[in-house]
Amino acid sequence: METSADARPAGSTVPDGQDVLRVADALRASPHITLVAPASPGDETIRFRDADGTGYELSFTTIEPDPDCEGTAYAWDAVVAAIGNHPHFIRAALEQPSFGPLSLNTVTALSRTGNEYTLTLTAGYWPVDDQGHSTPAADVAYAADRLLNSDSSDSERATAELLNYVAATWDKQDLPLRELAQAAARALSAQ
Incomplete structure (x- = not known):
């Protein structure tokens, strides 16, 4: 085989x-x-x-894969990974009490300047906008995240990372770049 x-x-x-x-x-x-x-x-x-x-x-x-394993990242995993991978922070971890279950809503982060923070994750629902539609930046970020979560090539990952950067800095970008990012996101969503 x-x-x-x-x-x-x-x-x-x-x-x-x-x-x-x-x-x-x-x-x-x-x-x-x-x-x-x-x-x-x-x-x-x-x-x-x-x-x-x-x-x-x-x-x-x-190890043998768990067939019941969830294939998506949870918010707390994403927060810990994002903070832990940022160059300004030394580490980030879910709060681990001395005994008992792991706290999935409390993250401890240690910065390079020596500051330690306890961050509490609270779920809430944000209105997307007045008409009930998502924002263009959110659409671009969503298309990029879908591409990153698929089995993408190196060039597709690079494109997705660039789109994520544009979405994260949307207010600082000029109109032509925003329009280009939206066009790329539409093309990716159509695939």
Whole structure:
């Protein structure tokens, strides 16, 4: 039986090739890591060096996937990852009491300047706009997120990241760039 990075047999010990590349990309984006060795699909180890020059090997161990596993990120996971990956912050974690269940609505964040924050996540519903429609920036961000959550190529990921940046800085962008971002989002949504 032939296997590929996307079609692995159940119980395979070889990590998904795209996940290996994604982990390597995440390490390269960290301000704490100065060097990441080239990685390719099928690798089971990623080698990297931290800011102090210490070398590490990150080894993958694959476990059998949970068929009931949710395929989407939850808000608390997204908040922790976004803050933890920002260059101004050293770490972000869900609040872990000394015993008992993990708190899914409280995040602790530590900044490079030494400030520690406790952030409380509260769900609420925001009106989208007066007519009940989403904003153009939200539409652009949604199209980009859909592309990032699919099995996208490197160029598609780069396009999605650029669209996310434009959406996040919407008020600072000029009209031609906004229109171009909306056109790209419509084209992506039509696929």
